[in-house]
Amino acid sequence: MLFFFCTGDSMLEKEFLEIIQPILKIEEFNNTKKRKHHGITRYDHSMNVAYITYTVCKNLNLNYKEATFAALIHDFFNTEVANENGYKRLINHPKIALKNAEKYFELTDLQKDIIAKHMFPLTIGIPKYKESLLVCLIDKYSSVNERVYSAIEDIKELPIIKDIIYQTR
Ligand SMILES: [Fe+2]
Ligand SMILES: [Fe+2]
Numbered sequence: 421m422l423f424f425f426c427t428g429d430s431m432l433e434k435e436f437l438e439i440i441q442p443i444l445k446i447e448e449f450n451n452t453k454k455r456k457h458h459g460i461t462r463y464d465h466s467m468n469v470a471y472i473t474y475t476v477c478k479n480l481n482l483n484y485k486e487a488t489f490a491a492l493i494h495d496f497f498n499t500e501v502a503n504e505n506g507y508k509r510l511i512n513h514p515k516i517a518l519k520n521a522e523k524y525f526e527l528t529d530l531q532k533d534i535i536a537k538h539m540f541p542l543t544i545g546i547p548k549y550k551e552s553l554l555v556c557l558i559d560k561y562s563s564v565n566e567r568v569y570s571a572i573e574d575i576k577e578l579p580i581i582k583d584i585i586y587q588t589r
Contacts, residue, residue, distance in 0.1 A: 436474050439488045446524055451498050458563050459570020466492050468562045473555055480550075483530060487551040490531035493521045494538045494555060514539050 443449050452462040473491035477484035496517040518535045521527060527535075529548075534555045537547040547553040576582070 432475070432478075436471060436488065439474070439485050440470060440492050442525070443489070443492050448498065448520065448524075449493070449496060452496070455498060457495065458566040459573075460566050462495055465562065465566055466495055468566065469494060469555065469559050472558045472562060473551075476554060476558065477551055480554075482551050482554070486528055486530050487534060487555060489525075490521075490527070490534035490551075491555050491558070493517060493525075494535050494559065496520045496535075510539060510542055514543055 450463070452466065453464075455462040457465045470488050470492035474484055474488040477487045494517060495513065497513055497520055499516065514536050518527075518532060521531075521535060530551060533548045533552045537543050537545060537552050538556050538559050540547055540553075540556050547556055
């Protein structure tokens, strides 16, 4: 489920896809489609964050190509450690995502900062670049939207709500 992917602007979408193409070829990244994240998949969440980053950074004349690329891999991890508590996972996953990303790509300082600091203020160190701060905010904005969307979808599946929807058609 992608909230923001369809803008109707095919030129924008073409450029966006060109930027992220190398990532989409990686099997380990595609495995994030199997991971739950904010009620949707980690893959869809990452696509949401990347596309908003692309449109916002492009409009602000920032380094949108590097920022979009890094935004797509900001949550690049498939390992869920069962005995790790939620808080520890929140703190640790940016480091895991960065390590995974560096297995495949030579990242710039800007991209490393985006991935490593996207959980600010939970992470140590403040975002060093405007793009890092934006991805950090976009990630939170997107997470809230995804959780609300997911909750509404769950409510729609309740038998009583299904009956109401059926009766009003
Ligand atoms: Fe994250
Ligand atoms: Fe995220």
